[in-house]
Amino acid sequence: MAAADTPSASLRHHDLCSRGIRLARKMRSDVTDLLDIYVEQQGLDASISVAAVEGVPAAAAERWAEQTGTQRLLDNLAAYRAFRVLLAQMLEEQREQLGDANGELGPALAAVLLQVSAFAYHLEELLELESRRTPAEEGSEPPAPPRLSLFEQKLRGLGVLRELAQWAVRSVRDLRQLAKHGPGSSAALGLADSQ
């Protein structure tokens, strides 16, 4: 904890938070574009409702304002690690279905997957700065995707991307709270006056 309190640690913390916010905003913009491409190429209605998808981390948070900085980082890291696996599965499914005729979707998916991986790494750096051990990823092999029909796969993919877009917005907010309270503030509540 002492390391987190030094001026250089504060500067690094601030720098990591600022860069993280920029990464998250870029990611959100690209995920929004990806959603448009996905909906069009999968022949879906953009307004279709998708029920909560199993295995997809929900961005929704109760008592969000009361979370500690560490909790925010851990929740974000768990989410983006999960999205890394989910997007890789989606990319594989696209390649199996469409082969080389992947069009725009494959490259757009791959680009977002790269950003998600980079963001997860960024979160790990922030956690280390908080002098927190980065939790190990569970298992070496990702869980096998559920057996779904083609249409169910498409809907699941839509659910994944929509939830990822929400997470990108949430991450911006989480990192701002983190920046506001400084490093080593795991005991400090992320209490905004808002809630």
Added chain:
Amino acid sequence: DSHIQYERVGADVTMKCGSMDWDAAVTWMANGTDIDDSHLNGSYLILKNVDLTQSGQYFCYEGSSWHLKYQTILRVGVPPKEPVLMCRSNNYPKGFYCSWHLPSPTYIPNTFNISVIHGTREMVCEKDVFPKNRCHIRYLQLFSTVKYKVTLTVTNALGKNSTSLTFDEFAIVKPDPPESVVAKPVPNNPRRLEVSWQNPSSWPDPESFPLKFFLRYRPLILDQWQHVELSDGTSHTITDAYAGKEYIIQVAAKDNDIGTWSDWSVAVHATPWTEEPKHLTTEVQITETTSTSTSSFMPPPTTKICDKGAGVGSGAVAVCWTAGLVLAAYGVLFI
């Protein structure tokens, strides 16, 4: 206690005089005026195709004794049309409010009932004391992909109607306009205006949920606006204003990441700084008198207004040139 009777515009209304027989002699009065026999069928009062002017108090008296046998309040109105409903979050992430109105009056009392569903959860919309047609909801969750469904039902004695809105958390976020917009000239800068404003007071946490701003400005004499988007800060210096022209300036706000732009703020007016013109007027008059007696005219090498000791920078150069041209023009006129 008076009984209230609600009837639709255009309906035919029959009023019985309490328990009086049909053939009893009675007198009906409405709002203090006798009703003539043409509206009576025996002791029944018949009002055909009622209109709004026939709302009021109706009394029925027994013929000879003038005992009051029946009274009622007739209220003529219409069933409610589909209400207009809007929901908005101007205090994100605290919550949102919904407000409503009827597109046209019903002329009789209405009650409004609102329900808010988020997924499977029913949420409470707390009615505001003022205005009456508004209620607010506190967010229990943030960043949810599950949509909210708000249903408003309006009911009166003649019927009911309802409308629904479905939206997600981000879509309804719209701050109030920025407050305390101030625009000032910048001393010794004829093309600049300094604009400052404050976050809307209803936005609860601008540090954690910063706003970005859109500024628009134009001289009053032109219709075309100039626009500037500002991602942070609550001030901006306009550097391309037309010298001496009065400007109108407005600012709008938006959450940095979600929702829509606010309405434009109250407009403020400002005129860029200009140098005091009084010395110029005095010198021109004196020089004009002198130049009428010469056949060729040379502008004077220096005048008081071009005194470099004045220290007014580039503005002074423009004034010196202008004075020289004016003097030359007068010289030409009087040759």
